[in-house]
Amino acid sequence: MYRLTGKRILLGVTGGIAAYKTAVLLRLLQKNGADVQVVMTRGATEFVTPLTFQALSGKVVHTELLDLETESAMGHIELARWADVILIAPASANFIARVANGYADDLLSTLCLAADVPILVAPAMNQQMWLNAATQENLEKLKTRGVVILGPAEGDQACGENGPGRMLEADELALLTAKTFETNILTGSRILVTAGPTREAIDPVRYISNRSSGKMGYAVAMAALEAGADVSLISGPVNLPEPERVKVTNVSSAAEMHSAVMQKISDTDIFISAAAVADYSLETISQQKIKKSSDSFELKLKKNPDILLEVAALQSAPFSVGFAAETENLESNAQLKLRSKKLDMIAANLVGDNAGFDVDTNAMTVFWKTGQKQLQQAPKNRLARNLISLIADQYNGKNTNKTH
Numbered sequence: 001m002y003r004l005t006g007k008r009i010l011l012g013v014t015g016g017i018a019a020y021k022t023a024v025l026l027r028l029l030q031k032n033g034a035d036v037q038v039v040m041t042r043g044a045t046e047f048v049t050p051l052t053f054q055a056l057s058g059k060v061v062h063t064e065l066l067d068l069e070t071e072s073a074m075g076h077i078e079l080a081r082w083a084d085v086i087l088i089a090p091a092s093a094n095f096i097a098r099v100a101n102g103y104a105d106d107l108l109s110t111l112c113l114a115a116d117v118p119i120l121v122a123p124a125m126n127q128q129m130w131l132n133a134a135t136q137e138n139l140e141k142l143k144t145r146g147v148v149i150l151g152p153a154e155g156d157q158a159c160g161e162n163g164p165g166r167m168l169e170a171d172e173l174a175l176l177t178a179k180t181f182e183t184n185i186l187t188g189s190r191i192l193v194t195a196g197p198t199r200e201a202i203d204p205v206r207y208i209s210n211r212s213s214g215k216m217g218y219a220v221a222m223a224a225l226e227a228g229a230d231v232s233l234i235s236g237p238v239n240l241p242e243p244e245r246v247k248v249t250n251v252s253s254a255a256e257m258h259s260a261v262m263q264k265i266s267d268t269d270i271f272i273s274a275a276a277v278a279d280y281s282l283e284t285i286s287q288q289k290i291k292k293s294s295d296s297f298e299l300k301l302k303k304n305p306d307i308l309l310e311v312a313a314l315q316s317a318p319f320s321v322g323f324a325a326e327t328e329n330l331e332s333n334a335q336l337k338l339r340s341k342k343l344d345m346i347a348a349n350l351v352g353d354n355a356g357f358d359v360d361t362n363a364m365t366v367f368w369k370t371g372q373k374q375l376q377q378a379p380k381n382r383l384a385r386n387l388i389s390l391i392a393d394q395y396n397g398k399n400t401n402k403t404h
C-alpha cells in the first residue's frame with residue numbers, strides 16, 4: 001500500500017530495456033490512487049510502444065514537444081504545471097546528461113526545465129556507463145539541484161554484465177515516490193481543519209448556503225497528513241471522498257460546526273479554518289414547508305458565532321490560521337481579519353466567478369504578523385502543501401521561541 005491517492009505523477013520513460021518494467025510501475029501507481037500521464041522520449045518508443053502505455057493508462061501518451069494535436073489538448077507548459085512530481089524511469093545515461101546540462105530539445109527534457117516540482121530519476125544503464133566519471137558528474141550536478149536519484153540496484157544486466165545500473169523494481173519505485181510526499185515537518189502535532197460550506201435551514205426542504213466545494217479544506221487536511229500531523233477534519237456538506245487516515249466529523253449548520261470545533265479544540269495544536277461558515281442563520285426555522293403566498297417574502301436572520309474568532313481568543317488558543325475570501329481589497333481586508341481576530345496567519349484568496357470556490361485551482365497570499373508570501377495559481381493540493389510548509393515554519397518558530 002503506497003500513499004498516492006490523488007497524486008499527479010508525470011511518468012517519463014527514456015530509451016532503455018528497463019522500459020518494459022515501467023508498464024508494471026504505471027499500473028502500480030494507478031492502483032494506489034495516482035493520476036498518471038506518460039511522456040516518452042523517442043528512444044523509449046524503440047523499446048516499448050506508446051500504445052502499451054496508452055492502453056494501460058487510458059490516456060494519450062505524450063511524445064512530441066511540438067505536436068499540434070497534443071499541444072491543443074494539454075500543452076507542454078500545462079503538463080509541467082499539472083504534475084505534483086516527475087518520475088523518470090528508466091533514466092538513461094544520455095537523458096541524465098541532457099537534463100544535467102539544461103537541454104530542452106525534446107518534450108521530457110523541456111518538462112524537467114519548466115516544472116517547479118520534485119524530480120525523481122531512476123537510472124538504468126550498463127554498469128560501466130554508470131561508473132563513468134561523466135555520468136557520476138552529471139548525477140552530482142542533478143543532486144545539488146535537488147533532483148532525487150532512486151537507485152540503481154546492482155546485479156545481472158540485460159547486456160550480460162554484472163554490476164550497478166539496474167533500474168529499481170516497480171514496487172520500490174512506487175514506495176519511494178510515495179515517500180517524497182511525506183515531509184514530516186509537523187510530525188506529532190494535532191491539526192484541526194474545517195472545510196466546505198454550512199447550510200442554514202429555512203424550513204425542512206430549503207436552506208441558505210454558499211458555493212464552497214470543500215476542495216481547499218480537504219487538500220489542506222491531506223497536506224497536513226503528509227506533514228506527519230494527526231489530522232481531524234470537520235466538514236460541511238460536500239461531495240468529496242473522505243481522506244484516508246483523517247478523522248472526519250460531518251456537520252451541516254454553522255452551529256453544528258461551532259460545537260464540533262469546540263469539542264475538539266483543547267486537543268488541537270493548530271487550527272486551520274478553511275470552511276466557508278455562514279455568517280447568519282434563520283432566527284426561526286419553519287417546522288413545515290413554507291407555502292408560496294405573497295409577492296415578496298422576508299427572512300429574518302441572526303448572527304452566527306464566529307468560530308475562528310472564538311478559538312483564537314481562547315486562553316490556551318492553538319496556533320490559529322484563518323482564510324479570507326474576498327471579492328475586493330484582498331490585502332487590506334485580510335490584514336484587518338488577521339489583526340481583529342488575533343490570528344497567527346491568514347490565507348487570503350479572491351473569490352467570485354471561477355475563482356476560489358468550487359474550482360480545482362486557487363491562488364492566495366498568506367499574511368502573518370511579520371511577513372507575507374504570495375502563492376501563485378496552482379492546483380489546490382499543491383497550494384495546500386505550500387501553505388502547510390509556511391504554517392510549519394511559523395508554528396515551529398513560535399514554539400521554539402516559547403521554550404527558550
Ligand code: PMT
Binds near residue numbers: 197213275305309326
Ligand atoms: O471549498 P472550495 O470550493 O475549495 O473553496 C475554498 C474557499 C474559497 C471556501 C476557501 O479557500 C476560503 O476562502 N475559505 C474561507 C471562506 C470564508 O468564510 O471566508 P471569510 O472571509 O468570510 O471568513 C474569514 C474566516 O473566518 C474564515 O477562516 C472562516 O472559516 C472563519 N469564519 C467565518 C464566519 C464564521 N461564522 N465563523 C468562522 O470561523
